[in-house]
Amino acid sequence: MASVVGIFSHSSVSVPVKDKKLLEVKLGELPSWILMRDFSPSGIFGAFQRGYYRYYNKYINVKKGSISGITMVLACYVLFSYSFSYKHLKHERLRKYH
Amino acid sequence: MNENLFASFIAPTILGLPAAVLIILFPPLLIPTSKYLINNRLITTQQWLIKLTSKQMMAMHNTKGRTWSLMLVSLIIFIATTNLLGLLPHSFTPTTQLSMNLAMAIPLWAGAVIMGFRSKIKNALAHFLPQGTPTPLIPMLVIIETTSLLIQPMALAVRLTANITAGHLLMHLIGSATLAMSTINLPSTLIIFTILILLTILEIAVALIQAYVFTLLVSLYLHDNT
Numbered sequence: 001m002a003s004v005v006g007i008f009s010h011s012s013v014s015v016p017v018k019d020k021k022l023l024e025v026k027l028g029e030l031p032s033w034i035l036m037r038d039f040s041p042s043g044i045f046g047a048f049q050r051g052y053y054r055y056y057n058k059y060i061n062v063k064k065g066s067i068s069g070i071t072m073v074l075a076c077y078v079l080f081s082y083s084f085s086y087k088h089l090k091h092e093r094l095r096k097y098h
Numbered sequence: 099m100n101e102n103l104f105a106s107f108i109a110p111t112i113l114g115l116p117a118a119v120l121i122i123l124f125p126p127l128l129i130p131t132s133k134y135l136i137n138n139r140l141i142t143t144q145q146w147l148i149k150l151t152s153k154q155m156m157a158m159h160n161t162k163g164r165t166w167s168l169m170l171v172s173l174i175i176f177i178a179t180t181n182l183l184g185l186l187p188h189s190f191t192p193t194t195q196l197s198m199n200l201a202m203a204i205p206l207w208a209g210a211v212i213m214g215f216r217s218k219i220k221n222a223l224a225h226f227l228p229q230g231t232p233t234p235l236i237p238m239l240v241i242i243e244t245t246s247l248l249i250q251p252m253a254l255a256v257r258l259t260a261n262i263t264a265g266h267l268l269m270h271l272i273g274s275a276t277l278a279m280s281t282i283n284l285p286s287t288l289i290i291f292t293i294l295i296l297l298t299i300l301e302i303a304v305a306l307i308q309a310y311v312f313t314l315l316v317s318l319y320l321h322d323n324t
Binding site: 082 | 117121124127130140186188
């Protein structure tokens with residue numbers, strides 16, 4: 001993930017690069033790189049915003065966006081809800097003794 | 099089996115915190131906004147649908163009633179997307195919780211009624227007595243009309259809750275019946291599976307219709323009171 005700050009709603013916005021990218025960080029430097037990230041509420045919100053716009057600009061905001069742009073989101077939603085209800089669902093396995 | 103049947107209606111929690119808030123906040127992610135005139139396909143489709151429904155819905159109101167158009171259009175979009183998302187497997191539908199539907203119904207109904215009482219008090223009170231009733235019946239009829247007015251928010255909320263909950267329960271039951279019959283008798287499995295498919299189509303319709311009915315009734319209460 002690129003270490004950018006600021007609103008990133010379209011690709012022509014120029015943003016300052018704060019630090020090295022994740023793939024360029026050496027393995028020994030990984031803990032210090034993680035600690036340097038911005039974990040304040042506005043930082044976390046910025047991360048969600050960047051992630052949202054990254055997905056949006058790649059799959060939905062294109063000239064011939066297909067239905068897969070939105071069905072991927074729905075599939076992730078189904079998996080997310082499944083993980084929530086796993087606690088109740090594990091009692092319904094096909095076993096002789098529960 | 100009883101505990102499992104209603105387990106999908108429990109509000110999900112993460113370590114005691116309500117995750118239902120996150121699930122309620124999920125539908126707006128599917129409806130992007132745009133500042134351009136010509137957009138991508140998703141936004142164009144959604145804008146076309148919204149224009150269609152809003153024109154249809156707000157046509158019967160006067161100028162004062164149309165100030166509510168943003169509220170009513172966002173209401174119908176929210177209820178429709180929440181109900182449709184609830185048809186996905188394992189998902190949690192917030193509109194099955196009576197608390198949420200009451201929270202939607204009571205302020206809207208109260209707003210419409212209070213607006214009616216503030217502006218045109220004679221017209222608002224005239225609703226309590228239909229025209230041409232025989233004189234001895236008047237006291238009883240006033241009581242009946244008052245009750246029917248006061249029960250409107252409860253009816254709105256309970257109608258939505260009951261319809262969506264009943265549909266989901268039926269799908270659970272028939273789905274588990276299909277699974278159980280699949281080892282016993284194959285032709286009846288196919289019959290039950292056909293019933294399941296028909297029910298799913300019905301549920302999609304119900305999801306949309308309930309949104310429509312809720313919003314339509316709120317707009318009717320608004321029309322009475324403007």
